[in-house]
Amino acid sequence: MSILEFLHNVIFNYTIRNVTLGAFGLGAFAGILGVFAVLRKQSLLGDAVSHSTLPGVAVAFLLIGYKNYVIFTIGAIIAGLISMAFFTLIINNTRIKSDSALGLSLSIFFGMGLVITDFIKKLPGQAKGGLESYILGQAATIVQEDVIGIFGFGIFSLIILLIFWKEFKLFSFDKDFCASKGFNSKILESMLTTIIVIAIVIGLSNVGVILMAALIVAPATAARQWTNHLSLMAILAGLFGGLSGIIGAYVSSTYSKIPTGPTIVVAISVIVFISIIFAPNRGLLFRWLKTFKNKRRILVDTVLIDLLEYAQGHENKFAHSAPVSVLKIMTHGEVGVKKSLKALEKNGMVKKLPNNEWKLTKKGFITAEKLEVLGNKRKNSQKTGEK
Amino acid sequence: MHEISSKMPIQIHDLTVAYKDKPVLWDIDLAVPPAVMMAIVGPNGAGKTTLIKSVLGLVKPASGKVYVFGENYKKNRRLVSYVPQRTSVDWDFPTTVIDVVMMGLYGKLGWIKRPGEKEKKLAKQALEKVGMLELEKRQISQLSGGQQQRVFLARALVQDAELYIMDEPFQGVDAATEKAIVAILHELKNRGKTLFVVHHDLQTVKDYFDYLCLLNVRLTAAGKVDEHFTDENLRKTYGGRLAFLSAK
Numbered sequence: 359m360s361i362l363e364f365l366h367n368v369i370f371n372y373t374i375r376n377v378t379l380g381a382f383g384l385g386a387f388a389g390i391l392g393v394f395a396v397l398r399k400q401s402l403l404g405d406a407v408s409h410s411t412l413p414g415v416a417v418a419f420l421l422i423g424y425k426n427y428v429i430f431t432i433g434a435i436i437a438g439l440i441s442m443a444f445f446t447l448i449i450n451n452t453r454i455k456s457d458s459a460l461g462l463s464l465s466i467f468f469g470m471g472l473v474i475t476d477f478i479k480k481l482p483g484q485a486k487g488g489l490e491s492y493i494l495g496q497a498a499t500i501v502q503e504d505v506i507g508i509f510g511f512g513i514f515s516l517i518i519l520l521i522f523w524k525e526f527k528l529f530s531f532d533k534d535f536c537a538s539k540g541f542n543s544k545i546l547e548s549m550l551t552t553i554i555v556i557a558i559v560i561g562l563s564n565v566g567v568i569l570m571a572a573l574i575v576a577p578a579t580a581a582r583q584w585t586n587h588l589s590l591m592a593i594l595a596g597l598f599g600g601l602s603g604i605i606g607a608y609v610s611s612t613y614s615k616i617p618t619g620p621t622i623v624v625a626i627s628v629i630v631f632i633s634i635i636f637a638p639n640r641g642l643l644f645r646w647l648k649t650f651k652n653k654r655r656i657l658v659d660t661v662l663i664d665l666l667e668y669a670q671g672h673e674n675k676f677a678h679s680a681p682v683s684v685l686k687i688m689t690h691g692e693v694g695v696k697k698s699l700k701a702l703e704k705n706g707m708v709k710k711l712p713n714n715e716w717k718l719t720k721k722g723f724i725t726a727e728k729l730e731v732l733g734n735k736r737k738n739s740q741k742t743g744e745k
Numbered sequence: 746m747h748e749i750s751s752k753m754p755i756q757i758h759d760l761t762v763a764y765k766d767k768p769v770l771w772d773i774d775l776a777v778p779p780a781v782m783m784a785i786v787g788p789n790g791a792g793k794t795t796l797i798k799s800v801l802g803l804v805k806p807a808s809g810k811v812y813v814f815g816e817n818y819k820k821n822r823r824l825v826s827y828v829p830q831r832t833s834v835d836w837d838f839p840t841t842v843i844d845v846v847m848m849g850l851y852g853k854l855g856w857i858k859r860p861g862e863k864e865k866k867l868a869k870q871a872l873e874k875v876g877m878l879e880l881e882k883r884q885i886s887q888l889s890g891g892q893q894q895r896v897f898l899a900r901a902l903v904q905d906a907e908l909y910i911m912d913e914p915f916q917g918v919d920a921a922t923e924k925a926i927v928a929i930l931h932e933l934k935n936r937g938k939t940l941f942v943v944h945h946d947l948q949t950v951k952d953y954f955d956y957l958c959l960l961n962v963r964l965t966a967a968g969k970v971d972e973h974f975t976d977e978n979l980r981k982t983y984g985g986r987l988a989f990l991s992a993k
Contacts, residue, residue, distance in 0.1 A: 397835075397838065397839070399835075521857060522856075522857070523859075524851060524854075524857070524858075524859055524860070525851075525856065525857075527840070527848075528848050528851055530838070531834055531835070531838045531840065531845075531848070532829060532833070532834045532848070534798070534801075534803055534827070534829050534833065535827055535829055535848070535900075536851075537801075537802075537803055538801045538802075538803060538822065538825070538827040539822065539851055539852030540819070540822055540852055540855075541851070541852075541856070582839065585839065586839050586840075586841070586884040586886075587839055587840070587841075588838075588839045588840055591839050
């Protein structure tokens, strides 16, 4: 299916429209709502919550006997919150550390979910369609009610997030200060946890409990690379998440055997990868370039000082010149000595003599001496600092 | 205002705090009089941070009472400005200098209400006092340790409080910043404000503070620096660990 065909289908084809809108919505909402989870370093919590929702969905199915988005979601939210309460209980009453406690609640709840799901499969004569999709996610089963559900829950949490934006921000940045100003930590903590649980739960039927945590963490991680502003970070995270949702819907509706969830996760992973490498300031490429430039600058300074030291070792220092080979030895075989000399020549610090040796100009002498004094000062201050 | 200034800024009665079954503070009785600058001094693990957190209601005591200007902290928290340890927050958080200073006004704004132009103006004034106005738009991860501490101080100043509770405001700052911060703190004291400050450097206690309390789980001494900052009290507080530091 070409992109144009896909766009045509999004408007006129009932299934593809629902799949695409649903995937876009869950990506965008999970992306925005995940920002605070990432900033509070609770990515692992997202994973635990998402796995823990499975028994809630399964029990909801057992109770009503058919697939219903809203009821399933409520079941998932309840299970997610119970798992968080269980986690808090462990932390507060035992010596078990938080990572182990998360792992514990994740496996216990996910295990229970698998057992109940398996039990339902063996029940005779039930319409079991849709329950399986909660494990790995399958968008083909999405109907209009699901889409309405995704947007309903998503917009609800988004409104909460906007209303308490200031409080959530302060709480995530400086918890103690926030509490000292009268903002109740317990209330804020449970509101933020609930929001994260909802963010996870709305995507379950599309992406599945195993991969949903990625959609909470990845968009925010990618967005953080591009901006230093919290609000812009949330907007970018929403865009990245929504975009990968659409990509997932497009790919899985074009190739019927490809599941939506994993495709969405692959798409957002590519965005994260690009962001980590290419983002300005925080990107790896930018940092490498900066380190490289610094190294170059230091080498240029070193060569200049070496020339001065070499000249000072001789009687008529203003007339003395040095061959490249000597400078190479003085810099301990660094590559780029010649390049540094050329750069210095451009600035009028050194002059190349007809015998291929290099000597300092007057400007070069003055600069090199200044650098040397500066370097000695720094060395001395380090020494006194050690005392 | 008159009423406030005549009341004892901090009064602690029989305070005991424990984590699980280990006591961190044991039976503390302490009063901080108005318009003084009191240092909280003691070895690592003495409970200094816990002491100020109990005043701020952040830590639940096992027993005892804490009064701030004669009332429960909750009633008078608008009169109190808290500066946590600089290292207690993530300085890579996506926000700017002026934004952090405005956070100081969130308490006055209360729930939901957003800061506006008035808050921005106040934040700028506070930044000017600490010499950081040029950096107002700077991302906080690009600040040096000293600049971070100045931002925290500006966030405290913007609240225009009566009592300033600070956790190691000189930790990891350069000499120039330390001097600047001390000058600001002294100015606050001269304006009748009270300061209750966790301090690590015994060498500077006499120069910076007029009151102190010596703490090592129990309170070993409290009162005027001139009277209580003695070799004997330090030995009592630090035990054998005080090898070459001396009150002289």
